Amino acid sequence: MDAPGGRCWLLTSVRALDAMGFYRRLGWTQATHPACEDTGIAVFLGPRHPGRTAVALPL
Numbered sequence: 001m002d003a004p005g006g007r008c009w010l011l012t013s014v015r016a017l018d019a020m021g022f023y024r025r026l027g028w029t030q031a032t033h034p035a036c037e038d039t040g041i042a043v044f045l046g047p048r049h050p051g052r053t054a055v056a057l058p059l
Contacts, residue, residue, distance in 0.1 A: 006046060011041050014041070028047060
């Protein structure tokens with residue numbers, strides 16, 4: 001179940017490539033650029049999050 005208004009989000013490691021691919025396939029949008037490619041944290045917004053269309057896609 002999503003949070004009220006679809007405002008769900010999650011954190012994962014950028015090293016967890018399978019997890020990142022899984023969430024992308026489910027329609028989640030990566031909302032941040034990792035601080036460091038090898039050790040950074042990625043923030044994803046849920047498919048119905050109201051702010052996901054305002055997010056610039058990571059490089």
